[in-house]
C-alpha cells in the first residue's frame with residue numbers, strides 16, 4: 217500500500233513567519249527522541265497505548281471520514297487507531313525519528329489515511345478543511361506557558377464550530393504549597409528501575425527541564441483560546457485531561 221509522503225511544514229514557517237523572538241520548537245528534538253534508539257526505547261517503555269486510544273476514540277465517537285489531527289503524535293498510536301476507523305488523520309510531530317517509527321508501524325499494519333507532518337504546535341498549518349477533532353497527548357508540556365497559549369489559540373482555529381479538542385498531559389492539580397511532597401509521591405508511584413518503564417531520573421528530568429504546569433493555568437488558557445470546556449479530569453494530581461469544544 218502506498219504511504220502518504222511526510223510533509224515538511226517547517227521550512228515555510230521558518231522563512232515566512234519566524235521572527236527572531238519566536239520559540240524554536242524543533243530545538244526540543246535535540247533533547248528528546250532525537251534518534252531511532254531513543255524512539256525504540258520510548259515505544260517499549262510506553263507499553264500498550266493502543267487499548268486506551270481505541271476506547272478514547274470510541275467514547276468520542278470518532279468515525280469514518282472525520283478529520284483528525286494528532287499533535288505530538290510520537291510513534292503514532294492514536295493516529296493509527298483513528299485511521300483504522302477510516303478517519304482522515306494528520307499526524308504531526310517535530311521529531312523525524314518519531315514520525316519514521318509511526319510510519320513504519322502504519323506500513324506494517326497496511327493502513328492508509330494518515331498524512332505525516334514534520335511540524336509542531338507552532339508551525340503546523342492545517343488545511344484545507346477545518347478539523348473535527350484535535351488530539352494532543354503528553355506533548356504540550358514541551359512548550360513554555362507563553363507558547364502553550366499560542367498553541368491552544370492555533371488549535372482552536374484548526375477546528376470547525378463544534379469541533380473537539382482532547383488534551384491529556386502531565387498537568388498538576390495538587391496545591392502549590394504541597395509541590396515537593398506531590399512530586400516525590402509521583403516519582404515513587406510511577407518509577408520503574410528495571411527498564412520496563414520510565415525511571416525516577418526520567419521523571420525528575422521532566423520536572424526539572426520540561427514545562428508541565430497547573431490545571432488552573434491550562435483551564436484559563438483554554439478559555440482564553442476561545443474554547444468551551446466540557447470536561448476536566450484531574451482525579452490524579454499529576455495528570456490532567458481536558459475535553460474542550462470550539463463554540
Ligand SMILES: C[S@@+](CC[C@H](N)C(=O)[O-])C[C@H]1O[C@@H](n2cnc3c(N)ncnc32)[C@H](O)[C@@H]1O
Nearest residue numbers: 241288289290310311314336337353354355358
Ligand atoms: C511523550 S511523547 C508523546 C507521544 C504520543 N502523543 C503519545 O501519547 O504516546 C511527546 C511527543 O511530542 C513531540 N513534541 C515535542 N515538542 C513538540 C512540538 N512543539 N510540537 C509537536 N510535537 C512536539 C515529541 O517529539 C514527542 O514525539
